[in-house]
């Protein structure tokens with residue numbers, strides 16, 4: 001599967017999803033490659049950190065920039081079972097190019113900064129990409145939702161997303177938890193943390209299943 005994690009904003013959790021998916025895929029025996037198109041290189045940094053941990057299965061990563069990534073991804077698709085692309089921030093050349101070749105686009109949205117304008121712009125971009133890539137499926141996932149049960153960010157998001165036919169809200173909500181930062185720092189997925197971080201592992205597994213099944 002070729003998956004792109006992208007969006008118009010920085011800091012919404014793109015690299016967090018890319019690195020968690022990649023490690024989980026690898027642990028399921030998939031031959032997975034992370035393609036980092038963000039000049040900040042945080043996904044590559046994560047993969048390099050992971051390499052220092054001999055107990056974990058290595059996740060290969062490469063950095064690619066520029067619009068040629070569309071054809072490069074097509075080439076790589078014959079050599080890897082799964083390709084997971086970190087599209088970095090903004091409406092980048094890389095994001096637009098990658099959207100024309102991937103099967104699924106996942107857009108993390110920060111629950112508290114939930115923003116209709118960003119969604120409108122993304123929906124527009126998705127429509128343009130579909131002209132080249134008919135089978136593109138686009139999903140939105142709420143990230144960093146409050147763990148306080150009295151805050152109901154999900155309902156509001158659902159309502160807003162109903163206006164965008166080409167954006168589908170995933171059922172799993174990812175909450176704001178220290179475990180995500182801990183895992184990122186150590187080159188791990190939240191499901192690999194010891195001692196176990198049960199709630200984070202459970203929600204990330206649920207998201208993984210929604211995306212990869």
Ligand SMILES: Nc1ncnc2c1ncn2[C@@H]1O[C@H](COP(=O)(O)OP(=O)(O)O)[C@@H](O)[C@H]1O
Nearest residue numbers: 010011012013014015016144175176177180181
């Ligand atoms: N669900 C979460 N809970 C806690 N921290 C998170 C969560 N998702 C992301 N973060 C943290 O927020 C920051 C931005 O996330 P990141 O995945 O790097 O975003 P992006 O790649 O979209 O810029 C990072 O420090 C990351 O560890």
Ligand SMILES: [Mg+2]
Nearest residue numbers: 014015042088
């Ligand atoms: Mg990032």
